[in-house]
Amino acid sequence: MSNTPGDLLKEKLDQLQCHFTWRPQKETIDLEDLMYRLQDSIDMNMKYKDQSYNQLAFLNCLQGNCGEAIQNLKEAEKILRENHKDEFERRSIIIYGNFAWVHYHMGQLTEAQSYLDKLEMICKPLSDGPRYTAMIPEVYGEKGWSLLSSAAEYYEEAKECFAKALEQDPDNTEWIMGYATALSRLESLSGTPESRDQSQSVTYFRRVLELDPDDAVAMVLLALKLQRLRQNEEANEFVEQALQKTSDLPYVLRYAAKYYRQKGSVGKAIELLEKALELTPHSCFVHHQLGLCYRSKLKYSRSRSPRNPEFQQKAELISLCKYHFEKSFEHRQRSAIKPQLDFAHICITSGEYPIAESVYRRLVELVDIRPENMQSIYLEAGLFELHQKKSETNAVRLFLKGVKIEYNSRERKECRMNLEEWADRKLRVNAHDSKALGIKAFLYQLDGNQSRAAEYFEKALESDSGNEEFVNALSQLHI
Known part of the structure; x- marks a missing residue:
């Protein structure tokens, strides 16, 4: 083990609670997109601006912009001193941890150590644990928001962080809002335990509004949950109230627009989204929602004449869909799976199969993304192979990949349904089709029905005696 000053300092830095020791790293986030979102939250003067600067410093350091990172941290510290005088020391733990790490990356070991000394003085009265950190609500809460903004892979951990913050500070609206948001996002993901009960987050959004009746973001997020639960009258009241309280906050505009689109008021949704886009022109969320709005207006015409007004309208809407879907994943190749699949589908609608194929080819190569996203990719790519390319072999291979991911999502069920339909169709034509029989066997095996498998x-x-895959599967079943 090396005992150089840098190595000894690194051992201390690894004990810190800050962005440099939390899980999201350069390889697991869409860096450019996250930087745009953080800058938007700063420009729009959102709550918790200090946290945005803090996280932005980490991202700048990841890209080698250490000088910019130091400036970000100075801004975060300044905002903290102005807005949280009484809680400054408790809330500065993460900022000072980030300062220490940035100075370490700059080779400024003395400065890094000075921040460790500050942390030791702050944390000593707050904790009996590690010397340089204290697991207090402010640390858990900021970690939760950071994880929540990074990628869907971290939503569960974010929820746990907010839960720990609330154990010590149960009436803090910041942590309740964080917990409600994390819970709501997990509820919307197919296959998660939270998705089985869509109403859990409602309780926490209501609690936020009990403590802070003017929180417009909580209102509109609650409205979306109530809409999903078909409590439409109350949902509508919350959306209208949120827009009355703040008509120029992008977060309120975009979620209100989603509400109106889902309600069928597409014109109103587009109006709100266009306003949000003026305020946050790089917002992937807003572009995706606009694409969905234009897609919902798309009417399929049988006319093939470019002179036909219906044909022209369809072409224009397809063009708008493609533009906004493409903009929505421009900086989110890893995380914006749904917009990329939506873009591919619009390309199929317009007969641009090579473009759709290139999207699917890129997506199937992704690794380390959420399982339901991977299953969505295999499902959509499989359907493309089956219906557009007429390649049953490739389609079956992709559906199988989706089913073999052990995650019980809606997408996995659809992959399985397509496999069953394909196998049954083949066996009606030829009862001895070995590939179809093998698929049926695999599905029985998946259900635990060993004898039928x-x-x-x-x-x-009997039809394919030399098939090693079948021989091996059968031998395993007989063990």
């Missing part, structure tokens, strides 16, 4: 693998081997 063995029966179908044996039938498959």
Whole structure:
């Protein structure tokens, strides 16, 4: 083990609670998109501006812009001193941790150590644990917001952070809002435990509004949840109230627009989204919502004459869909899976199969993304192979990949349904089709029905006696 001053300092830095020791790293986030979002929250003077500067400093340092990172941290410290005088020391733990790390990356070890000394003085009365940090609500809360803004892979951990903050400070609206937001996002993801009960987050959004009746973001997020639960009258009241309280906050505008689009008021949704886009021109969320709005207006015409007004309107809407969907994943190649699939689907609608194929080809190569996203990719790519390219072999291969991901999402069920339909269709034509029999066997095996699985693998081997995959599967079943 090396005992150089840098190595000894690094051991201390690794003990800190700050952006440099939390899980999201350069390889697991869409850096450019996150930087745009953080800058938007700063420009729009959102709550918790100090946290945005703090996280922005980390991202700048990741890209080698250490000088810019130091300026970001100085801004965060200044805002903290102005807005949280009484809580400054408790809230400065993460900022000072980030300062220490940035100076370490700049080779300024003395400065890094000076911030460790400050942290030791702050944390000593707050904790009996590590010397340089204290697990207090302010640390858990900021970690929760950072994880929540990074990628969907971290939503569960973010929820846990807010839960720990609330254990010590149960009436803090910042932590309740964070917990409600994390819970709401997990509820919207297919296959998560939270998705089984869509109403849990409602309780926490209501609690935020009990403590802070003017929180417009909480109002509009609650409205979306109530809309999903078909409590439309109350949902509508909350959206209208939120827009009355603040008509120029992008977060309120975009969620209100989503509400109106889902309600069927597409014109109203587009109006709100266009306003939001003026304020946050790089917002992936706003571009995706605009694409969905124009797609909902798209009427399929049988006319093939460019002179037909209906044909021209369809072409214009397709062009708008493509533009906004493409803009929505411009800086989010890893995380914006749904917009990329939506873009591919519009390209299929317009007959641009090579473009759609290139999107699917890129997506199937992704690694380390959420399982339901990967299953969505295999499902959509499989359907493209089946219906547009007429390649049953490739389609079956992709559906199988989706089913083999052990995550019980809606997308996995659809992959399985397509496999079953394909196998049954093939067997109606030829009862001895070995590939179809093998698929049926695999699905029985997946259900734990070993005897039926063995029966179908044996039938498959009667038609394809040299198939090693079937032989191996059968031998495993007989163990």
